[in-house]
Amino acid sequence: MRQHFKFLTLIFIISLYSCSDNSKSKDFTVNDINIIPKPAELTLNKGSFIIDENTKIIAHDSLKNIANILTDKLKSSSNIELDFSERSESNFIEFVVKEDLENEAYELSVTDKKVIVTANSLGGFLYGVQSILQLLPAEIYGTDTNGDLILPTIEIKDKPRFRHRGLMLDLSRHFFPKEYILKTIDRLAMHKMNVLHLHLVDDQGWRMEIKKYSKLTEVSAWRVDQEEKPWSARDKNDPKEKGTYGGFLTQKELKEIVAYAAQNNIDVIPEIEMPAHVTSVMAAYPELTCHGNPVAVPSGSVWPITDIYCAGKEASFEFLENVLLEVMEVFPSKYIHIGGDEATKTNWEKCPDCQRRMKTEGLKDVHELQSYFVKRMEKFINSKGKKLIGWDEILEGGLAPEATVMSWRGFKGGEEAAKQGHDVIMSPGGYCYFDHYQGPQNEEPIAQGGFLPLSKVYQFNPIVEGMSEKEAKHILGGQANLWAEHIPTTSHSEYMIFPRLAALSETLWSPIKLRDWNDFSKRIKTQFLRYEVLAINYAKSAYIVTSNMEIDLDKKSINLTLQNEFPKSDIRYVLGDVKLGEKAIPYVNPIEISESTVVKASLFENDKPIGKAFIDTIKFHNGVAKVVDYEIPYNDRYKGSGSSTLVNTLRGTKNFHDGQWQAWLNENMEVVINLDEPTSVSKVTVGALESQGPSIYFPTKIEVFVSDDGENFNSVGNLVRPYANNAGSELKDFIIKFGKQETKFIKVIATNLKKAPSGGGVFLFIDEILVE
Incomplete structure (x- = not known):
């Protein structure tokens, strides 16, 4: 009996343990x-x-x-x-x-x-x-x-679909320290990416210690601080002025980065630009140019890029070979990236040394001279057991025998290289340039331009339709490039990389037959949670509700559609002075609006709004659908939707290619709006855009006139706004108020700045003139 009790007790204990487990x-x-x-x-x-x-x-x-x-x-x-x-x-x-x-x-x-x-x-x-x-x-x-x-x-x-799955960080335009690069390596490994490409050299800064040439870190790594100005509107620096903005990585730091990357199965590929994108080098060693004149490290955009290595001087090749010897000591990667893009060869065309080289080598033009330059550097790189990568411009004049092409100007360069039997890394700007906007420009930090949302990255396929099996075998994979002209901080850099890196990782790793945006949209939300735990400043742009508007000028009504990137999203909206909450209306069909109102919308989850709310004010003013006469025609490049653009209630965005803007180049805007009948008016609002990088400036003055007959006008109000430096992109409504007037015609003149502070022409962009 006692044995039986013990057995039952044991069974009971085991049962309890099993239930607990x-x-x-x-x-x-x-x-x-x-x-x-x-x-x-x-x-x-x-x-x-x-x-x-x-x-x-x-x-x-x-x-x-x-x-x-x-x-x-x-x-x-x-x-x-x-x-x-x-x-x-x-x-x-x-x-x-x-x-x-x-x-x-x-x-x-x-x-x-x-x-x-x-x-x-x-x-x-x-x-x-x-x-x-x-x-x-x-x-x-x-x-x-x-x-x-x-x-x-x-x-x-x-297993991975492609063997090259990369990300390029541009350290030249804005310098990022070792600690951020190590973090980036962790995040690449998390996404099963295996290449980190470091853009160490460009016109605006040299970022690697080279012991044989100390001026590269004493001079070339620093530029005059003009960060308060737009990248494309910065002043030309005096070579005598000492630079204070920049930085560089020591060889010790770079070796630590390489070792840490190796532990995470990541190959670090260095890029040492040549023959162009090297104005920073010429600031330290002007004797390597064709002309030998002093130049400064630029603080911003350089175009055209003319201060390049002289292809006729042996000193250029001696310098580069010595630099590459130190680079190879630090980076064990089998690849050395030499850039090779955007070289303006005007100095080569008139340089006696370059002309002598062309004659000696039997080269018919400067394109073949660039090919000679690249092939000579490739021969040196190959002699050290390494392989050369270059941007697709290295195809010009004949491609170096063992070179690998990184195709950035679309897929065409990669296709051509593959047909010639060269290995290719696809990195087309339309799918892989992470410096492009990923959401509505009004809601995003400033970027290079272009539009690359998460959903488009997910469409990337390095294998081009129509490629033969033999050609497709030369496609090593793909890579995202994050150029940093407009990215001064690590937080901003994270924002541009994530979550687009997640989409890219799946296009390069997973079988294409598994590609499913609906399924990815579900899984990415869990990835967002991981980013939050890791304190990654990821972009939530895919959540943002965006709109499309079409106006019926005859009915004076707007059809408004709402959407975001995720399929079957629960978008809800309200009109007027109502809070986004329980009373929000589920969006199903386009919304017809025929009177002034405020539209608010958001993505909802669990009956609560998430992400940034969409808010737009629609105003049906006295000028809507009226006839507009253009005393000074608008520019052919920016016509908006035609003659009704300025009175159709549709507002432009910071994306000045959105079709809602009219522009005047170096000329004033002067228009007359025919109100059809005498109308009481006391306020005119002019909507304008400023983005000084691409030479778009606010008007310096706006004046409003009224008339009963359309011929004799009286000034009723004006607004003066002197030029002011503006590093960002800004939308602004300029409001001119005046005493109530009964008038049939309104004339508005907006004065163009006409000449940019740094030289060159000026665009004046207007999207709407509201008459109230």
Whole structure:
């Protein structure tokens, strides 16, 4: 009887233990799996694996370093310290080498008893760990994971579609320190990206210590501080004025970056520009130009780029070879990027040394001279066991034999290079230039221009339709480029990279047959949570509600449509003085508006507005749909929607290509609005845009006139606004108030600045004249 009691007691205890253990177990659904980039093959099973303090790690020899990436993350986030073990029957995570797996491929098997990560390379194991982390709650990336660490039972077989999956950081236009670059490496690894391309040289700054040429960091790394001015409207510097804005990375710092990147399966490719984009070099060593005259490190835009290496002087090649020898000591990458783009060769055409070189080498023009330059540098780079990468301009005049082309001017250069049998990295501006706007310009920090939303990045495919199988094999992959002319801070840099890097990572990693924007839109929301835990300043532009408006001038009504990037979004709106809340109306069909009102809209989740609200004021004023006579015609490049543009109630945005603007180049705007009948008027508002970079300036004066007959006008009010420096892009309504007038005709003259402070012409942009 006593033995029977003991047996029952044991069964009871085991039962209690099993119930307690099973209480943490759960079954997952497909909606719980939010790995980015999407794995090539994934099978979800019932059940789960629980990571707790009793979980063991099995990893032999060098695999322990990889296993520590996971154990360190678990310790920092959940305070769970896992021990290593030689073997275990259950509740373990094991790392296993499988020789026949492709490089960077991995397999992840999770049952209720064990987790097995299988790979044959550092990259494969790292990516297996990244997938484990993304199967856990987003809090795993922080320092306070309160919940249980439960993995779904799952089988994953995964490998990358392309072997080059990169991001370029421009350190020249604005300098970013080592600490930010190390953070960026962590985030690249999180997205299974494997290349960091550092743009170390450009006209505006040299960013690498070169011991043989100390002036590169004493002079070339610094420019005169003109950060308060627009990039494209900065003054030309005096070569004698000392620069104070900039910085550089020491060779010691760069070696630390390279070593840290290697631990994360990331290759760091240095870019040392030649023959152009090197005005900063010429500020220190003017003897390397064709003319030898002193130049300054520019503080902003340079165009055309004429101060380039003299291709006729042996000193140019000696300098570059010495520089590259030090670069190669720091960067073990098999690739050296030499730029090769946007060289204006006017100095070569008249330089005696260059002409002598052309004659000696039998070169028919300066394009072939550039080809000679690139081929000679490639021969040197190849002699050191390295390979050359250049922008697609290196195709001009004949491509160097072993060169790899990075195609940025669309896909065409990459296609041509692949046909010639050269390796290609696709980086077309329309899909991969992360310095472009990703949301409405009115809502975004200043960017280079262009529009590249998250959804368009997701459409990127490095393989061009119509390529042969042989040509497609030359496409190594793709890369995002973040040019930093308008990106002065690391916070701004993060904003431009994320979340677009997530979309790019999936286009370069996952099989194209799995490409599904609806599915990605669901998973990216979990990625946003991870970014928040990591304190990444990611852009929420995809949430922003945007509008399209069409006006019926006959009915004097507007049809307003609302949308954002995510499919089946719950967009709600209100009209007038109503708060966005419970009374918001679900948006289904275009909204017809026929009177002045304020429209407010937002994306809703769980019946609450999220993201930035869309707010627009629509005014039906006395001038709507009236005839406008243009005393001075508008510019043919910016016609708006024609003669009704200034009186159609539709307002322009900071994107001056949006079709709502009319512009005058170096001329005043002078228009007459025919109100048809005597109308009481006491205020005229003129909407204008200023963006001094592309030479768009506010008017310096606006004057309003009235007339009963359209011939004899009397001035009733004016506004004077002297030129003021403005580094940003700004929309402004200029309001001219006056005593009430009964009038049939309104004349408005807006005075053009006519000449920019830095020289050159001036555009005057107007979107609406409101008559009230």
